[in-house]
Amino acid sequence: MTDRPTTAPAPAGEQAPAAATRVLVLNSGSSSVKYQLLDMRDGSRLAVGLVERIGERTSRLKHTPLAAGGETRETNAPIADHDAALKAVAQELSRDGLGLDSPELLAIGHRVVHGGMFFTEPTVVTDEVIGEIERLIPVAPLHNPANLTGILTAQALRPDLPQVAVFDTAFHTTMPEAAARYAIDPKIADRYRIRRYGFHGTSHAYVSRETARLLGKAPEDVNVIVLHLGNGASASAVRGGRCVDTSMGLTPLEGLVMGTRSGDVDPGVVFHLARVGHMSMDEIDTLLNKRSGLFGLCGDNDMREIRRRIDEGDEEAALAFDIYIHRLKKYIGAYYAVLARVDAVAFTAGVGENAAPVREAAVAGLEGLGLAVDPQRNAVRAEGPRLISPESARVAVAVVPTDEELEIATQTYALVGKNT
Numbered sequence: 001m002t003d004r005p006t007t008a009p010a011p012a013g014e015q016a017p018a019a020a021t022r023v024l025v026l027n028s029g030s031s032s033v034k035y036q037l038l039d040m041r042d043g044s045r046l047a048v049g050l051v052e053r054i055g056e057r058t059s060r061l062k063h064t065p066l067a068a069g070g071e072t073r074e075t076n077a078p079i080a081d082h083d084a085a086l087k088a089v090a091q092e093l094s095r096d097g098l099g100l101d102s103p104e105l106l107a108i109g110h111r112v113v114h115g116g117m118f119f120t121e122p123t124v125v126t127d128e129v130i131g132e133i134e135r136l137i138p139v140a141p142l143h144n145p146a147n148l149t150g151i152l153t154a155q156a157l158r159p160d161l162p163q164v165a166v167f168d169t170a171f172h173t174t175m176p177e178a179a180a181r182y183a184i185d186p187k188i189a190d191r192y193r194i195r196r197y198g199f200h201g202t203s204h205a206y207v208s209r210e211t212a213r214l215l216g217k218a219p220e221d222v223n224v225i226v227l228h229l230g231n232g233a234s235a236s237a238v239r240g241g242r243c244v245d246t247s248m249g250l251t252p253l254e255g256l257v258m259g260t261r262s263g264d265v266d267p268g269v270v271f272h273l274a275r276v277g278h279m280s281m282d283e284i285d286t287l288l289n290k291r292s293g294l295f296g297l298c299g300d301n302d303m304r305e306i307r308r309r310i311d312e313g314d315e316e317a318a319l320a321f322d323i324y325i326h327r328l329k330k331y332i333g334a335y336y337a338v339l340a341r342v343d344a345v346a347f348t349a350g351v352g353e354n355a356a357p358v359r360e361a362a363v364a365g366l367e368g369l370g371l372a373v374d375p376q377r378n379a380v381r382a383e384g385p386r387l388i389s390p391e392s393a394r395v396a397v398a399v400v401p402t403d404e405e406l407e408i409a410t411q412t413y414a415l416v417g418k419n420t
Contacts, residue, residue, distance in 0.1 A: 020106035022046065022098075023409040026086075027111040028150025030142065031055060033085050036405045037098055039067075040106075040413040043406055046098055051085040061088055065096040082149045086157060100158055107162040108154050109412030111202070111404070112147040113252075114140035115167030116193060122170070122411040125151055125163040133165070139193060139250060164412040171205040172198030174242040179338075182249075196254070198236070198246035200228045203348060206407040207400045208238040211346040214385045214398055223339045225332060227362070228402065229352035231259035231301060235328075237335035245338050247331055253288060256331060257324045259301035262292035264327070294320050303355045325361045332362065336369055344396040345371060353401050354381075359388065363397060370394030 021041045027034040032052040038045055046067035053059045059079035064072040073092065079085050090100045109122075114136045123129055130148065137144045151163055180196045182189060189195060204226045212222040219241035226236045233256040236246040247255030247263075257263045265288065273279045279287070287296075295301040297320035300309070309317035336342050347359050356378045363371045370393060377388040382399075389397035 020104050021413075022102065022105045023412050024100070024105060024108045025111070025405045025408045025412070026108060026150050026154060027405075028082060028146045028153075030146045033082065033089065033150065035089055036409070037093065038406065038409045040409060040417075043410070047093060047096060049089060049092065051079060051089060054079050054085050055081060059085075061085075061092065063089075063092040065098070067096065067098065070096065082146075083153045083156070086150070086153045090157060100161075105158075105161065107164055107412050107416040108158065109164045109166055109408045110147060110151050110154070111168065111408055112151075112165045113143035113168045113199060114197065115165070115169045116197065117173060117195075119165070119167045120170050120173040122164050122166045122415045124415065125155070125165055129165060136193075139197075162416045164415055166202060166408045166411050168199045168201045169197040171201030172196075172236070172243045172246050175244060175246065179245045194250055196246070196249040198234070198243070199248045199252045200232070200234045200236075200349075201243075202404045202407040202411075203228050203402040204234075204236040204238065204243060204246070206404065207346050207348045207402050208236075208241065210385055210400045211344050211396075211398055212241075214387065214400065215344060215396060217343075222343045223341050225335045225339070225342060225345045227328065227332075227345065227347050227352055228349045229256075229328075229347065229355075229358065230349035232261070233258045233263075233349075233351070235331040235335060237338045239339055245335060257327045258293045260290050260293045260295045262288045262296070294324060297323060303351045303358065307355070307357055321361075325358070328358075328362045329366070332366065332371075333369075342369075342395050344398055346398045346400045348400050348402040353399055359397070359399070371397060373397055 021039055023038050023040055025036045025038065031054045032050065034050050036045055037047040047063065047065050049061065049063035051059065051061045057078060058076055061075045061079070062072060079088060093099050112133060116136050118132050130151070133144055133148050151165065155163055175196070182194060182196065184194065207226050208224045209219050211224045212219040215222060221240065223240065224238045226238060228234050232252055234246060234248045235256060237244050253261050255263050270284055273284050293301060294306060298306065298316045300306050300317065306317045306321055310321060332345065347353065351358055360373050360378055363373045372390055372393050373388050374390045383401065385398060385400040387396055387398050
């Protein structure tokens with residue numbers, strides 16, 4: 001049994017009324033806040049927005065009131081910190097009659113990147129939960145502090161409202177120890193919490209479920225390889241709705257080639273750069289996280305620009321693309337072996353949903369595994385989930401748009417709704 005904080009909410013002022021069906025989803029980054037307000041009666045979005053460049057000379061707030069059918073409003077003015085950012089968001093929502101003081105607001109759901117092994121499901125925030133998120137900062141120094149700031153600020157604005165943390169790592173806690181453990185001294189690993197946690201969990205959970213729905217089957221009857229390909233990229237092997245392996249590890253650096261991250265490298269590269277290149281740990285960290293991947297290989301991390309350069313004969317861009325695809329194929333093959341039976345391969349996120357050449361190249365040559373892409377279907381641009389494999393394909397290949405905000409809202413609503 002894990003020594004994890006309880007998920008039961010502590011009494012916190014007045015209960016939300018029975019009619020409360022709205023959930024505000026907050027994704028707080030180091031200098032930004034993304035938000036969506038959803039009505040969970042039907043999952044519809046009432047408002048979406050983004051505050052960016054928080055703390056800089058000129059910040060930007062972009063707000064779209066979808067419920068009112070209004071036009072996007074944009075303001076450019078200094079926003080000092082996350083407290084000021086959330087107050088500005090609350091003001092924008094109030095202008096549309098959707099304010100944080102609305103009795104229809106049930107809870108606020110927060111994306112938290114790292115939950116370690118303590119948090120295996122969405123959790124109502126308590127002092128104990130806050131303490132554990134703080135203790136996990138060393139393994140998620142870029143993400144957890146910002147996520148925590150968003151929680152604390154939202155608590156201050158609505159202390160009576162349940163705040164729910166939904167963890168990127170939670171979906172991957174079902175991995176068997178053989179997949180989650182690194183082959184290092186277990187005493188050292190346990191002392192410093194070194195293991196493979198995985199990330200993008202809300203996306204992998206949502207997409208694996210939606211893929212099963214697309215196939216007309218229950219999630220527990222389907223084995224899916226999910227390829228979340230954005231600026232950050234990860235793959236997962238999902239057996240019967242449960243993750244059994246994923247490409248990211250202790251941090252989001254492991255695995256696939258990404259926009260600016262290297263993905264898998266020989267750990268000896270770090271020692272070599274330190275000893276021979278006389279680089280500091282901070283310099284190596286910056287190299288592997290911010291100056292590698294597609295950007296490090298060819299100077300671009302936008303797949304559209306890379307494809308344009310390839311079409312013009314750019315050899316550097318072509319090599320970067322080939323390295324990206326080679327790594328992707330390796331993971332498809334590896335997870336095929338892990339699952340033994342694969343019902344579908346699902347592409348999602350910005351690159352996965354929009355870059356037809358990536359999907360075609362990733363599957364090319366894997367016909368022996370039952371994988372193929374129909375060129376006409378693959379070329380179609382559409383918003384919803386769709387199959388891009390031929391009718392005769394043994395394994396379905398799908399494009400399934402991810403919806404992490406809806407997943408966070410759904411998990412938040414399911415948790416708070418049953419406790420109010």
